[in-house]
Amino acid sequence: MMKIGIMGYGNLGRGVEMAVNANKDQELAAVFTRRDPSDVKIATDSAKVLSADVLPEMKEEIDVLILCGGSATDLPEMTPKYAAMFNVIDSFDTHARIPEHFAAVDRAAKAAGRIGVISCGWDPGMFSLNRLYASSVLPDGEAYTFWGRGVSQGHSDAIRRIEGVADARQYTVPVPAAVERVRSGENPQLTTREKHTRECFVVAKEGADRSRIEQEIKSMPNYFADYDTTVTFISQEELDAKHKGLPHGGSVIYTGKTGESRHVIEYSLKLDSNPEFTGSVLAACARAAYRMNREGMSGAKTMFDIAPAYLSPLSGEEIRAHML
Amino acid sequence: MMKIGIMGYGNLGRGVEMAVNANKDQELAAVFTRRDPSDVKIATDSAKVLSADVLPEMKEEIDVLILCGGSATDLPEMTPKYAAMFNVIDSFDTHARIPEHFAAVDRAAKAAGRIGVISCGWDPGMFSLNRLYASSVLPDGEAYTFWGRGVSQGHSDAIRRIEGVADARQYTVPVPAAVERVRSGENPQLTTREKHTRECFVVAKEGADRSRIEQEIKSMPNYFADYDTTVTFISQEELDAKHKGLPHGGSVIYTGKTGESRHVIEYSLKLDSNPEFTGSVLAACARAAYRMNREGMSGAKTMFDIAPAYLSPLSGEEIRAHML
Numbered sequence: 001m002m003k004i005g006i007m008g009y010g011n012l013g014r015g016v017e018m019a020v021n022a023n024k025d026q027e028l029a030a031v032f033t034r035r036d037p038s039d040v041k042i043a044t045d046s047a048k049v050l051s052a053d054v055l056p057e058m059k060e061e062i063d064v065l066i067l068c069g070g071s072a073t074d075l076p077e078m079t080p081k082y083a084a085m086f087n088v089i090d091s092f093d094t095h096a097r098i099p100e101h102f103a104a105v106d107r108a109a110k111a112a113g114r115i116g117v118i119s120c121g122w123d124p125g126m127f128s129l130n131r132l133y134a135s136s137v138l139p140d141g142e143a144y145t146f147w148g149r150g151v152s153q154g155h156s157d158a159i160r161r162i163e164g165v166a167d168a169r170q171y172t173v174p175v176p177a178a179v180e181r182v183r184s185g186e187n188p189q190l191t192t193r194e195k196h197t198r199e200c201f202v203v204a205k206e207g208a209d210r211s212r213i214e215q216e217i218k219s220m221p222n223y224f225a226d227y228d229t230t231v232t233f234i235s236q237e238e239l240d241a242k243h244k245g246l247p248h249g250g251s252v253i254y255t256g257k258t259g260e261s262r263h264v265i266e267y268s269l270k271l272d273s274n275p276e277f278t279g280s281v282l283a284a285c286a287r288a289a290y291r292m293n294r295e296g297m298s299g300a301k302t303m304f305d306i307a308p309a310y311l312s313p314l315s316g317e318e319i320r321a322h323m324l
Numbered sequence: 325m326m327k328i329g330i331m332g333y334g335n336l337g338r339g340v341e342m343a344v345n346a347n348k349d350q351e352l353a354a355v356f357t358r359r360d361p362s363d364v365k366i367a368t369d370s371a372k373v374l375s376a377d378v379l380p381e382m383k384e385e386i387d388v389l390i391l392c393g394g395s396a397t398d399l400p401e402m403t404p405k406y407a408a409m410f411n412v413i414d415s416f417d418t419h420a421r422i423p424e425h426f427a428a429v430d431r432a433a434k435a436a437g438r439i440g441v442i443s444c445g446w447d448p449g450m451f452s453l454n455r456l457y458a459s460s461v462l463p464d465g466e467a468y469t470f471w472g473r474g475v476s477q478g479h480s481d482a483i484r485r486i487e488g489v490a491d492a493r494q495y496t497v498p499v500p501a502a503v504e505r506v507r508s509g510e511n512p513q514l515t516t517r518e519k520h521t522r523e524c525f526v527v528a529k530e531g532a533d534r535s536r537i538e539q540e541i542k543s544m545p546n547y548f549a550d551y552d553t554t555v556t557f558i559s560q561e562e563l564d565a566k567h568k569g570l571p572h573g574g575s576v577i578y579t580g581k582t583g584e585s586r587h588v589i590e591y592s593l594k595l596d597s598n599p600e601f602t603g604s605v606l607a608a609c610a611r612a613a614y615r616m617n618r619e620g621m622s623g624a625k626t627m628f629d630i631a632p633a634y635l636s637p638l639s640g641e642e643i644r645a646h647m648l
Binding site for chain 2: 264273307
């Protein structure tokens with residue numbers, strides 16, 4: 001049994017907990033929190049809730065620590081810090097900072113003889129794998145990634161920060177015509193606006209100026225200005241009833257050529273719960289990190305560096321017999 | 325530059341040749357044949373055509389030998405034999421015999437300090453990877469594989485062996501209603517007949533009894549008897565005009581649960597040319613075998629054992645920067 005620790009208990013931490021409990025070869029040893037542990041109620045009776053402060057004393061009790069913090073400020077500090085003590089997994093997704101994050105984790109993990117797998121999940125993660133496999137097989141081709149239909153928590157948060165907004169949910173939606181053009185193999189050049197639209201469901205505070213709110217959303221740089229954005233005002237009751245889930249998904253479509261022949265490779269995800277699926281990927285990566293470390297490997301890794309067999313609870317004989 | 329050899333020059337050998345020539349880090353050194361080399365014309369001016377008999381003397385000239393023989397009789401003998409001399413790649417697809425084939429290749433390759441990657445292609449191959457990734461991430465789920473619409477060469481050959489048949493092409497076609505039921509997440513139990521239909525285009529010899537041919541096809545055990553099969557007689561001209569290509573494809577659909585949430589993972593291929601795509605996968609696996617062997621690894625491998633980064637011509641830094 002692999003003993004798993006979870007650092008941070010938000011949506012992602014709960015998703016990881018569910019995944020670890022579904023894996024027969026893993027057991028949740030403890031959830032670590034920067035809050036007061038007595039304020040944190042977890043779903044696993046057999047696991048402890050402990051302060052993050054005691055982590056340095058837990059090296060014998062934890063085989064892999066799964067870090068469920070945010071990419072903006074938590075993980076750049078947390079992952080190298082804990083890679084010096086544990087095999088660690090994170091879902092770091094700030095693309096531009098991956099090289100420095102990888103380097104920092106690599107230094108710490110190598111010095112400690114541990115493994116740190118960064119940027120696990122579905123994008124980065126499963127989608128990255130599909131971009132890599134497709135382009136390795138068909139060098140003359142192009143990868144297109146579409147996200148959604150799904151809830152973007154970052155965009156929902158951005159709307160909630162606008163004055164007069166009580167609550168909000170933002171859906172990222174691929175443009176069907178763009179998806180069809182890509183699938184057809186015509187290799188289109190697509191602008192940001194041509195690929196995705198953004199649907200916002202907003203609960204306004206009483207007396208708030210709705211047209212100003214709508215204008216502020218639609219003109220917000222980076223988040224909405226480059227997209228066709230629709231804003232629909234709804235009641236808190238309707239938002240709670242219809243928009244409380246965190247579904248997501250999307251597709252990586254790769255079109256490539258060999259001679260005169262065209263080939264289309266498409267990988268798609270339809271996820272009822274983004275954090276539960278992401279947590280499941282992290283738990284599988286924890287299994288791989290544990291095994292790779294036991295074989296003597298150390299340092300920073302991404303899913304690109306993990307032979308798929310390490311992710312499976314089954315033996316080599318079993319996967320060759322049943323899945324090959 | 326990796327120096328690649330191709331053993332066997334049928335449809336698959338030509339597909340590998342095209343793929344190697346599209347890869348900037350590989351060059352085709354030679355095609356080896358059991359026929360008279362002067363009878364074999366290849367598409368690459370810079371490469372030699374040589375008798376398979378000289379292979380034992382070519383250890384310095386070939387980094388990886390890609391074996392393009394058939395699974396029934398060629399590869400069980402060829403792959404272990406040449407794994408004792410070279411890093412080798414094959415597309416062995418006789419499922420029931422994979423354990424013994426793996427063991428034979430493993431013995432030979434380990435003794436020689438070489439790598440033998442078996443069962444590369446798309447199924448086994450890319451589809452296997454998708455079954456493995458999905459089931460590793462979501463243990464509570466089910467994988468469904470659909471093949472087609474595409475030409476089955478084995479089934480086409482079976483029809484051509486019937487008396488009175490001049491030529492034939494058989495298409496395997498997934499049943500759309502079955503695909504939809506799987507996608508919906510209902511986890512159906514599907515019989516062979518419910519999953520695929522078989523469409524046969526047959527050129528009858530002059531004077532042949534068409535109703536007997538149709539009956540013989542439809543009642544052929546294993547190949548057709550368990551399927552809804554349609555037989556359409558056409559002229560040789562029409563077959564040559566409309567059915568000379570070797571398109572194929574299909575999809576792996578995995579539906580799984582976490583708690584109350586359902587997730588659908590779908591990987592699909594639409595290939596204009598089955599042998600050209602398969603050849604492209606083999607060439608990428610040759611790159612991986614070459615690198616893994618240079619790092620000191622040896623023995624039999626499948627795509628399950630290859631960290632995806634080894635398949636790409638790009639460096640770790642490049643793939644993290646551009647594909648993660």
